[in-house]
Amino acid sequence: MGRVSDKEFEGQWDVIAIAIVVLLALSVVFGGASRDHALRLAAVELAALPLLILAAGRLIRTGLWREHRFALGLLAATVAIPCLQLVPLPPAIWTSLPGREQLVLALDLAGLQPGWAPLTVAPDLTLRSALALVPPAAMFMATLTISPVLRARFLGLCLAAAVLSIVLGVAQLASGGERLYPWETTGAGSVNGFFANRNHLASMILAVLPFGMVFGAASLRRRDGNRLALWFAAVFVGLVVVALAAIRSRAGIVLFAPVMATSLLAAWIATGRGRPAPALLLLVGATGAALTAVAVLALPPILARFETQDSQLRFDRWPAVAEAAQSYLPLGSGIGSFDAVYRSVEPLHELDYSFFNQAHNDYLETWLEAGWLGAALIFAFFVWYVRRTWIAWKSNPSGERDLQRAASIAIGMFLLHSIGDYPLRTATLAVLFALCCGLLEPAKLPQRSR
Numbered sequence: 427m428g429r430v431s432d433k434e435f436e437g438q439w440d441v442i443a444i445a446i447v448v449l450l451a452l453s454v455v456f457g458g459a460s461r462d463h464a465l466r467l468a469a470v471e472l473a474a475l476p477l478l479i480l481a482a483g484r485l486i487r488t489g490l491w492r493e494h495r496f497a498l499g500l501l502a503a504t505v506a507i508p509c510l511q512l513v514p515l516p517p518a519i520w521t522s523l524p525g526r527e528q529l530v531l532a533l534d535l536a537g538l539q540p541g542w543a544p545l546t547v548a549p550d551l552t553l554r555s556a557l558a559l560v561p562p563a564a565m566f567m568a569t570l571t572i573s574p575v576l577r578a579r580f581l582g583l584c585l586a587a588a589v590l591s592i593v594l595g596v597a598q599l600a601s602g603g604e605r606l607y608p609w610e611t612t613g614a615g616s617v618n619g620f621f622a623n624r625n626h627l628a629s630m631i632l633a634v635l636p637f638g639m640v641f642g643a644a645s646l647r648r649r650d651g652n653r654l655a656l657w658f659a660a661v662f663v664g665l666v667v668v669a670l671a672a673i674r675s676r677a678g679i680v681l682f683a684p685v686m687a688t689s690l691l692a693a694w695i696a697t698g699r700g701r702p703a704p705a706l707l708l709l710v711g712a713t714g715a716a717l718t719a720v721a722v723l724a725l726p727p728i729l730a731r732f733e734t735q736d737s738q739l740r741f742d743r744w745p746a747v748a749e750a751a752q753s754y755l756p757l758g759s760g761i762g763s764f765d766a767v768y769r770s771v772e773p774l775h776e777l778d779y780s781f782f783n784q785a786h787n788d789y790l791e792t793w794l795e796a797g798w799l800g801a802a803l804i805f806a807f808f809v810w811y812v813r814r815t816w817i818a819w820k821s822n823p824s825g826e827r828d829l830q831r832a833a834s835i836a837i838g839m840f841l842l843h844s845i846g847d848y849p850l851r852t853a854t855l856a857v858l859f860a861l862c863c864g865l866l867e868p869a870k871l872p873q874r875s876r
Contacts, residue, residue: 459852501563507799599617
């Protein structure tokens with residue numbers, strides 16, 4: 427089998443491209459919540475199934491899978507962990523696993539004999555977590571099979587989705603009621619857009635910010651004099667700054683500085699690594715003007731967000747999560763089982779009206795749910811990310827490399843945000859993260875002549 431044919435690699439709209447658009451649209455509209463909306467999340471997962479089959483078929487038929495063996499192996503391992511945790515085990519095995527003592531004791535007190543059971547302590551939640559991997563897996567595999575031209579167009583759709591979400595958030599803030607909020611778990615009066623969590627809206631905006639900037643900066647390499655993309659980038663940067671101020675996400679505010687700095691660097695590289703053109707200063711000026719307006723009009727409410735105690739409560743509960751994780755090593759308690767496990771070990775002095783449904787640290791939560799295998803997988807992913815990022819950033823400017831550098835910034839933002847939250851457990855952001863990974867993966871390959 428050879429490489430994908432020229433006809434397939436042109437920027438033509440085929441069935442895979444259409445399936446990607448469908449998945450992107452449904453993930454934006456229906457994928458903004460992480461819980462309590464199983465029907466809408468199931469719609470996203472069902473929409474991903476055709477794309478998963480089509481993308482896998484093209485990878486196998488064209489032989490492209492050979493060029494991406496390591497990345498596809500990471501994806502396979504990610505899917506395999508919850509699937510293996512669902513395999514029924516004989517009583518002699520699962521009852522001897524660490525952390526199962528309370529389950530065995532409960533059966534003994536009820537006068538029941540242990541039967542076959544899976545490794546996970548919450549099979550229904552582990553199955554739901556395994557199904558939630560279908561959309562990002564399909565998006566990643568599909569992105570590897572399409573041309574850079576189509577990848578750029580799909581990123582344009584993501585930029586449009588971010589703008590629409592900001593507009594919806596403005597309408598939500600203006601209405602002050604609950605009619606414009608698509609999720610029941612959303613608090614009225616906040617700017618959430620299509621999401622149930624303001625932090626996740628901030629993550630989406632920050633993830634697409636570097637793409638908007640490199641699109642605009644790359645227009646300076648062209649000699650046709652068309653600077654429409656640059657003007658759009660300047661307006662978009664200002665809109666992002668103002669939107670983050672209105673959203674008042676602490677994570678978004680903290681992450682804005684590193685994302686903006688690296689995006690400006692990527693934009694400068696996209697212009698050709700020469701002396702910064704006066705037009706490029708338009709992006710800097712738009713950022714400065716927006717920051718000045720925010721400082722004058724909205725600084726006190728933003729600072730007030732950092733005075734609340736809920737973040738400190740998350741940090742205070744991490745030791746209990748780490749202690750629970752130690753009791754389930756080396757295999758973990760099962761993907762998706764955090765809520766059930768934490769309820770069983772939550773200290774009495776921490777019981778209150780708050781609902782600690784996630785660890786708000788995806789690395790710590792993976793350590794609890796997947797044990798050593800999860801930690802090894804995270805380490806392998808970081809190896810993949812660093813190697814691809816290094817290649818992308820040291821390469822010469824081109825349309826494909828510009829997108830890869832922007833994708834590395836977006837992925838890094840998600841990885842940083844995961845230290846204090848759980849953005850990738852939201853379907854919309856998981857699909858966007860997979861799209862960025864699909865953009866970065868070909869960095870190891872020579873650029874195509876086209």
